[in-house]
Amino acid sequence: MSSRIKHRKLDLKDGRVDLAHGSGGRAMAHLIAELFQPSLDNDWLRRGNDQAAFDVAGGRMVITTDGYVVSPLFFPGGDIGSLAVHGTINDIAMSGAKPLYLSAAFIIEEGFPLRDLQRIADSMGAASRAAGVPVVTGDTKVVERGKADGVFITTTGVGVVPAGLDLSAQQAQVGDKVLLSGTIGDHGVAVMSQRQNLAFETSIVSDSAALHGLVAAMVAAAPQALRVMRDPTRGGLAATLNELAQQSGVGFRLDEQQLPVRPEVAAACELLGLDPLYVANEGKLVAVVAGDAADSVLAAMRAHPLGRDAALIGEVVEDDHRFVQMTTSFGGGRIVDWLSGEQLPRIC
Amino acid sequence: MKYVDEYRDGALARKVAAAIAAAADPQRSYAFMEFCGGHTHAISRYGLEDLLPGNVRMVHGPGCPVCVLPIGRIDMAIALASRPEVTLCTYGDLMRVPGSRGSSLLRAKAAGADIRMVYSTLDALAIAQAEPQRQVVFLAIGFETTTPPTALAIRIAASKQLSNFSVFCNHVLTPPAIRGILDHPDVDAGAVPQLDGFIGPAHVSAVIGSNAFAEFAERFRKPVVVAGFEPLDVMQSILMLIQQVNDGRHQVENQYVRAVTPEGNQIAQAEVASYFELRDSFEWRGFGRVPASGLRLKAEYAAFDAERRFEIEEVSAPDNPACECGAILRGVKRPTDCKLFGTACTPETPMGSCMVSSEGACAAHWTYGRFRDHARRVA
């Protein structure tokens, strides 16, 4: 990614990505030098190599990768760029690890406005700087019109796990408590509110955020009490808890009254016939912790800005069927099942 | 959303539950049918069964538009969608309803038919305007609440002289279905559990008015309480039904006064009457042909009637013999009476329509309530 090439300036106002920008020739060098480099700037990128080299400390490392294809690309509270940074940082952080570096690969559709691409790169840069996790290497490809939906981004991240920490999905035990870091459904509803055929007025913004700071606070509070953490993205809290129930061979019992849901989100879900339990989040985590440490972890979460609304929402119970059950706000019982098919608005 | 929360207040619910427990006569049992899928969903979603005494039982009714559509009509929709010039627009739920021989709209779409999921009639209309070279057919289903929007779409299509928009009409009526349940030969044969009353539909009643149910109170001597879709509405209406039974009354009462009047929404009724007329009879899953229970477009609007425009033959196909949807829709059986429930038939692989829609009795029991079966088996 070298910036020392002489050329005509990119037309960032009205220009569009064309196939030459992905050809490996001069046009691609311009795109990188004028658009990606300034937005994502850091020492590694500035060296202009096809890879980034960094020193590693001893201990366990984690690596994760995730593809982002959100539609629309821009939504209240974020865009595909910030999402691609936050999402991958969170996948690392859920192991208790400190995220160190990211890589980013862009697949761009021919004709995509350079202005939008810059907006996305800027937002990625801002998100990565705010998180203190630089994007140290990347790749750009351009595909013909119609072969992608604007832009797709894949980010990979690496991090290191603090010594002695071992979180994993098999470790939920009967008697453990379930903590949730804040309100559910914000991201999914914010994105859906922008979809063409579902457009409705709402003040809801995505909760997209990097959670490693919150995780660090939880680790500091009670490192030995943390069994497993997940960020409930696609499929929402319901999918995450059902996965954990299967993997740990236990059941969960939730208390609906303790579930934090913003009134605006509840209202929008009502309108669309959705259940917030199944709606995606991008800045929330659910943690299973040893019962006796639940209060201290919860207090640590609430002391962090991203855990202000944290709540104890339920507990791990013995259950051969691995059901996630919930006591409804009405006092009755129900299952919180896997979602079957896509959640669709009710028709009558 | 304060408005909704008031009707979901747990503390208030426990008070109503206590009143129900006090009112229910321990010497007898009560069975009430909630007609609407919306009520079925609320009962399952909020676990209301757990709040009722053991001698008060709710029986799920046929008020789920996806559930009552017979296999023949699904086959007709698939045949329509398979025509090269046709773009079939449908609600998502219908995609997975099984047709004959393992077919479904979802499979037809995978095989190349142009089938698109829409959220409203107006979405289908917009597609017709945007793609004049396609024959856009809207697969219309539903009770009296969904008919006015279809009428509106036809009004717009007629005023714009859209020659590429039509409706495959499967709109049905609520009162004939209730009659179908109470008049069914099974009732005389004693094969049907005695129903002590009905929770009348919420939104449907807002359109047709609570008077539409007078016949069931008078001729069939059944108490009817029209109720809203919120869980507290349902609880309150159950209490009102128990009180009617205890008093020996059989009246139409309206719990949902915030939306329902005795006469209903006459503007909507008039709109429907200008575009639709009664069919002599219409086939329902589980009921067979029910007289004067379905609508079709009036002759003046025949151009917008997909059945006439494409001259498709009415077909009738037998249900999967192992599927009990028919009996479940009439309140004769419960989901767990079906051998396929939870084994061959789950929401991922539905064998019958009741497992498809979230308002279907099988889907609701599977999704929210099946833990009770295990609890029962253990106990």
Ligand code: SF4
């Ligand atoms: S469980 Fe499936 S097959 Fe059985 S009645 Fe219900 S929908 Fe039909």
